[in-house]
Amino acid sequence: MSETQGKGKLALYWAASCGGCEIAVLAIDEKILEVAKHFDIVFWPCATDGKVRDVEKMEDGSIDVCLFNGGIRTSEQEYMARLLRRKSKVLVAFGSCATEGCIPGLANLSNREEIFETVYEETPSTENPQHIVPQHETEVPEGKLYLPVFYDTVFTLDQVVPVDYYLPGCPPEAERIWDAIVAILEGKLPPKGSVIGANTTVCDECPRKRTEKKIKKFYRTWEIIPDEETCLLEQGIICCGVATRAGCGARCPRVNSPCIGCYGPNTDVIDYGARLMAALASVIDSNDPQEIEKIIQDGIPDPVGTFYRFSLAHSLLRRKRKLIAAAAGGK
Amino acid sequence: MKYAYYPGCSLECSSAAYDMSVRAVADLLGIELREIDDWNCCGATEYFSQDELTACAVIARNLALIEPQLDQVVAPCAACYLNLRKVDSLMKEDPALADKINQCLAAGRLHYDPGRVRVRHLLDLIHTDIGETAIKDKVVQPLTGLRVACYYGCQIVRPYDGFDNPEQPVKLDELMTWVGAEVVDFPVKAHCCGGHMTQISEPQAFELIRRLLHNAAEYRADLILCMCPMCQLNLDAYQNRVNSFFGTNYQIPIIFFTQLLGVAFGLDWKKLGFGKEIVPAEPVLRKKLTAPAATA
Amino acid sequence: MANDTFEPKIVGFLCNWCSYRAADLAGTARIKYSPNVRIIRVMCSGRVDPTFVLKALALGADGVMIAGCHPGECHYIEQNYKAMRRYYMLKHMLRALGLEEDRIRLVWASAAEGQQLAEHIDKFVEDVRKLGPLNWPANWQENGERLHAVEAIAKEHEESLEVLP
């Protein structure tokens, strides 16, 4: 895209996420000026004024690139996802939430009722004697008011609309964001549906020494002071770097902290947690069923939080079983 | 070591010597036997041919009565041992039957979960749980020179996977060697004594008894050791009848293995129930055990 | 109960050397067993990736069976142990996700054990039948409410756009 052709149109949107991704965009520092040189920002509710109505009035496909962060938690977010999909030539799932659900996706361990109960009733700072929880419809003298529907399940962006590119990370590293912008500007994009980034895992960027792996016990981080040079996994600490896409420069392992997997799975892996489970289970150093069970249960008290911390919503099973729904399904 | 104790009817009367010696020996070996409160007859073999459910329920009642903190029960009588085991395992294999039995037990506000209690024979317990070293430690009157035939009968070793070989058991042989006795070969050691056949057809029963006596005599056994009241009764009480029937002259004392163990341990013979047997054992013992016990 | 007519759909991953051949032998010996287990051949139970199991459950299977050579008899020496380790890891995960861990089962069957494999299959089918249908897709779908709500927003906005100018 050369300057003579005129500026492109860029949109950014924030759905179910913490907002860190919005800040991450600014973390590219002065390079944001370079972005501004090439793009008109047509929609960025966090930073510029703009209304949904404006977007609705745009022609379909008139936005060149939309960076969409956050998962889909409510009907409003889904509406925005669909709208921006229709208006954008290239839709990028920006950050871990849009890509694979991220921490908000862990809400899939509960359902709407349980979440409302916690948020609006049970937290110590909550005083709610009337048990008021958000309702989709509310009657007021003037008529009906609507709130977006709060879903039972968090979806990822690509679970509701087709996504062209992904930029994982919680949040994506500034360098990777810039790499992606350059790739878009230069038109050097991988095939649609790809992640713009590395095709290998964190170990590739990790300076620690690795030998062959055999694990007799999994340690939690507070149980052991790890050696600073040896592979953390070989010391029994669950470091997710083996299964997590490179791109961060192995930030966590470099400071003696295990990788927790925010960059998601490597290319063509359809279930991050399954990959990590398979890898870790394979190197458990026991052939005795009871011992294996003990190693697993003692060392991994929270398997979902360990293996699906960032990817539960995008995993094959997507969520914890809703017993009510399952019972209904059986009838 | 605590075990529930199921003496059974025979030990109350005809085999009182067994009960006396079991208690005396157990006491010495530190085995605490807690007699099941309000136990009833196991029904021996007869009930099963009449009505299985009743037979089972009668037996299961004893299992259900065992104090919850005990998980093993000892039965010295072979028939009692077999019946308790049989019902426990029938209940395990057939949950429907177990349900029915428990319905019967419910009438007495009782319940038994199959597998809760492990049914043990006394010999197994002494041999396995006490063991060689502890037994040898207790011997004050070694039975050196006493030739014993160890008679197991049928019910202890068959049909359940037991603590010994079902065809040629050896545990009592080993136990007797530990206390210094000379164990003679007794190839018929697991053959039948005739059981209740004495009441049905004497010639058949006597022939079975004769074979056992004959074999023990052939191997010059001083006495035959039993661990079943029925066996002891048949061999002892009918010995004279067998002799007159076949024109033989066997004079082989038949005693319970616990009685002889008690002798080796230096216990008082009276407390071991000696004198209740018909073919007297004491003369043989006195003759053979010339060397006095160190502490006697 | 609805379970009377419920026929579980079960995916079976059988290793090429022992359990698949056991299934072949069950056939040759004309041993009849439940038709509910549909067999996928893998070279070794060690090839079974937890992803396979999750994928089958996610797509609507009610249970997944993994079968390999007996421990110590693996055609690939010891790879069935790796299958075993992953199996326990998977069970740990399934429990955490609210699934009955009995929906997956690891069994061993040598090439000579057609009868045993058939028994394993029958037992597993019955056990899954007792658990009832899983119907996982229904677990995350929002029962139509979701679509309705999105369309309602679109309609609301359209109407207000019409009114505005």
Add this chain to the structure above:
Amino acid sequence: MAERVGVYVCHCGSNIAGMVDVEEVARWAGANLKDVVVARDYKFMCSSLGQAMIEEDIKKEGLTRVVVAACSPHLHEKTFRRACENAGLNPYLCQMTNIREHVSWVSKDRAKATEKARALVAAAVERVKHQAPLEPFFVKVNPATLVIGGGIAGLQATLELADAGYPVYLVERTPSIGGHMAQFDKTFPTLDCSACILTPKMSEAGQHPNVTLFTYAEVEEVSGSVGHFRVKIRKKARYVEEDKCTGCGICVEKCPRKVVDHDFEAGLGYRKAIYTPFPQAVPRIPVIDVESCIWFERQKCRACEKLCPTGAINFDQKDEEITLDVGNIIVATGWKMFDCKKIPQYGYGRLANVFTALEFERMCNAAGPTGGKIVLRDGKTEPQSVAIIHCVGSRDSNHNEYCSGICCMAALKFGHLVLEKTKAEVYSFYIDMRTNQKGYEEFYHRLLEEGMHFVRGKVAEVTDAARRPEEAGKLIIQVEDTLMGKQRRIPVDMVILMGALEPQADAKELGLKLGISCSMAGWYTERHPKLDPVATMTDGIFVAGVCQGPKDIPASVAQGAAAAARVMAMITKGDVMIEPVVASIIEEKCSGCRICNNLCPYNAIEYDAEKQVSRVITAMCKGCGTCVAACPAGAITGAHFSNEQVFAEIEGILWDAVHGNGGAGVKEGQPVSA
């Protein structure tokens, strides 16, 4: 471009069509499965007409993929792959699905069987679309062969190969080759002398220029694969230097320590602490038994060393490890006899005159401990009556369920020998008389005429407890004669127990080293029970003789020769095709985490420390796919069992769940509303 898939559903006569509506399955596949352009059913797909149908469709319809729904791929995968290849389609683009063994033969309900068959066909169709053309690898075959076990089966294999001009290493655990056959006196049914036919073969093997013997040696470790195995053997210290020893036997003669020989003489005779197992042993080099040798016991004696004319005795000798490179391995490790003491009611070990079959073999042998005289344990009394009990430890659910095969004939042979050498009455107690080889039934009739008594019934007990005067001092056989329907007690002087043949105690252990499996009973598993009885599941490893299952001498010899022929075919061809079902690592995706390094039992994954990636050594990979499943980066792919292929197969096999009710068909990434 969409694939063009052909689906072929076989009736297999009525084998499949009798339970599965094959026409419906084919019709359904054609109507419902994407990319299926041809779907046919046919009486016998494996017939030449069936194959021709596929070939023609490939050419005319331009099929790019083929699915055959028929029997087990273990039977006909090769057939259909060849058909595809003939028509110019890469054979790995053909997928078989098993609707006979896995569906029609095991189902009772036609509708459910048809439903299952549909699912399997859908799975195969979805899978085949993801399959990729593959080319097999070829590996050179080392012409040297390792034979494990120097019994008759191993000897036969060794000589066949050596005579054909190929080098053979023969490894034998005991000090001499010859095996159990060397212990026997006569062989049934011809009654020719065992030693007379065996020893020439032994010495031939001992002297053959192409044969290298390693006796008193065991296989320690096996690595590599077909064409190029590397085998470590441990040659146990003999304490006699082989190159110096002439086999003169002075050491044995002068050795002052005599012990009971539980091996060769089955406990019936004696040997010295330094010994050769038997006079015709090959090699004739003795061995010092450290358990019995006075020097090893209390550092005294060394008589053998002093008297050896060539200075061959070496008390400092150590076990030696030798590495051999071979292309193929023949396993002929034979058997051991059932421990008859496990059936105490038969009295072995308790009643003196109860003998095992092996003891009796030695007793009959003219070179044996009694000089061939049949006598009681006292060494002098000739028995007046002999009982032979069949099926001791075999056909017995308490011990081994299988029939031990050879014992009936061996029992008849024993009967003949007793009748020939003594005046005794001979009783055989059998369950069934099994004499089903050439000349065997005739031999049975001969024994009937010679006056051997046959009692059909399983012996309850052998006892010395006499009931009647005539039983006194005898062994009484208590048996139910099932032909008379009567309990019988038969007093005899001697009892022979026909103990079962059992797998060697360490058969499983060796199997693990070799990567071959055992049946539940412990016999090595052949590749196919009927059509491939000497090959194993591991290419390049063959089995011969009793280690594969009980069999007699002619069958063992035939198997030895057959295994050798199979090996020769491999050597002559020069190279061996290896299925391209192997793992490979995509280096760009590999981060060198090394999770996979330890998982391969064949050490086929190496780590490149410089590039920090792991790599699969294709020739050593056996294609199990464990590393594929374990790779956390998804960097390892398994040819022909790739993730995509299995995922597609799962989707296909759950076709009804995905496309049926429940809305499970919603694809990810697609708008829910149109």
